[in-house]
Amino acid sequence: MDDQNLPDDETLVRLTQNGDTRAFDHLWQKYSPRIYSLIYNMTANHEDANDLLLEVFAKAYRSINGFRGKSSFYTWIHAIAVNMTINFVKKRGRRFQLSLDDLDANVQNDKEFIDLTAANTPVREVDLSELQHRLNEAMMKLSVEHRAVVTMFDIQGMAHAEIAKILGIPEATVRSRLFYAHRQLQNYLEEFRKK
Amino acid sequence: MMLDEQQLQKLLRLKKFEQPPPGYFDRTLNEFHRRQREELLRRSAVQIWFERFVSGLWSFRVPTYAYGAAFGAFLVAATIVGSGVWAPYTETIGTSSDLARVASSPPAIELSSNRLALNGNVDWSKFDRSSASPRVVPVLGPSQSALPRYVLDGRPVSYEASFSF
Numbered sequence: 001m002d003d004q005n006l007p008d009d010e011t012l013v014r015l016t017q018n019g020d021t022r023a024f025d026h027l028w029q030k031y032s033p034r035i036y037s038l039i040y041n042m043t044a045n046h047e048d049a050n051d052l053l054l055e056v057f058a059k060a061y062r063s064i065n066g067f068r069g070k071s072s073f074y075t076w077i078h079a080i081a082v083n084m085t086i087n088f089v090k091k092r093g094r095r096f097q098l099s100l101d102d103l104d105a106n107v108q109n110d111k112e113f114i115d116l117t118a119a120n121t122p123v124r125e126v127d128l129s130e131l132q133h134r135l136n137e138a139m140m141k142l143s144v145e146h147r148a149v150v151t152m153f154d155i156q157g158m159a160h161a162e163i164a165k166i167l168g169i170p171e172a173t174v175r176s177r178l179f180y181a182h183r184q185l186q187n188y189l190e191e192f193r194k195k
Numbered sequence: 196m197m198l199d200e201q202q203l204q205k206l207l208r209l210k211k212f213e214q215p216p217p218g219y220f221d222r223t224l225n226e227f228h229r230r231q232r233e234e235l236l237r238r239s240a241v242q243i244w245f246e247r248f249v250s251g252l253w254s255f256r257v258p259t260y261a262y263g264a265a266f267g268a269f270l271v272a273a274t275i276v277g278s279g280v281w282a283p284y285t286e287t288i289g290t291s292s293d294l295a296r297v298a299s300s301p302p303a304i305e306l307s308s309n310r311l312a313l314n315g316n317v318d319w320s321k322f323d324r325s326s327a328s329p330r331v332v333p334v335l336g337p338s339q340s341a342l343p344r345y346v347l348d349g350r351p352v353s354y355e356a357s358f359s360f
Binding site: 025028029032033036037040041046050053054057058061062063065066131132135136150154155156157182185186189190 | 198200203204206207208209210211213215220223224226227230231234246247250251253
């Protein structure tokens with residue numbers, strides 16, 4: 001079954017609830033890259049992201065019988081992933097090391113990357129791996145709640161309403177967290193530039 | 196020059212290019228299957244049953260007709276009890292024979308001298324053991340000399356006028 005012929009999420013969830021494990025595999029194939037990206041950008045560590053990805057899907061599989069379809073599967077599994085990652089990061093505390101995934105080679109052809117590096121901007125002189133490192137260090141200085149909002153909005157491109165639903169907070173709180181996080185990131189990146 | 200809001204957002208969007216190596220998600224799916232199998236083998240039947248039971252509880256929904264049925268049952272019970280067809284507790288004292296029996300029974304406290312003093316100052320030499328019955332129950336009566344006192348809002352209050360305001 002290729003991606004175009006896949007049944008919708010509702011059908012896949014119902015099939016999984018009836019014991020069809022292949023249906024859950026399709027849900028994995030569909031959502032694991034996004035969930036991985038969410039966890040990875042919140043933990044900044046590939047090994048942690050790998051373990052958490054497996055745990056999130058294992059939990060989703062165990063509790064899928066309790067999923068009633070009040071929200072989409074996408075929102076539901078994101079909520080599981082965000083909560084598990086926040087708990088994990090809080091338990092882990094400061095005992096972590098940045099472990100970066102390699103930047104995709106496509107980034108060199110990305111319009112936004114070209115704009116950023118060609119124009120007279122603070123990132124012009126910085127090479128790619130250093131830029132990646134700086135950004136991740138700045139991200140890790142944010143609280144995990146702020147990092148979650150930045151990851152979902154700025155990196156994954158989710159809407160405010162969707163983020164609010166996933167986190168179970170008002171949209172206004174999402175906006176204020178984003179505003180505060182952006183201000184902090186701008187300050188951190190400015191400090192790097194001065195060094 | 197500081198990064199402005201738009202530049203920062205563009206910079207953050209570049210993070211979507213941080214990807215695991217190709218084939219990573221297929222390999223991880225295999226790892227997921229392996230862990231699932233291991234977990235199934237590790238867990239006992241009781242654990243699996245309990246997990247299913249809890250999961251079933253969450254998905255349990257009270258059928259709509261159950262509310263109607265419960266209300267109907269309440270109405271029937273209220274009608275039966277209210278009409279007096281069935282009374283769970285019947286008063287048996289009140290007939291003339293019962294009253295006679297109660298009157299002829301020995302008083303609970305026969306002699307004032309046999310009252311048990313609860314302050315510990317008992318003169319046991321004057322205590323008539325022969326007339327003491329197991330049914331004699333010490334009684335704490337209200338003292339005639341003490342004014343009734345009440346407690347309002349945690350403060351003892353008496354009938355005496357208070358001089359503190």
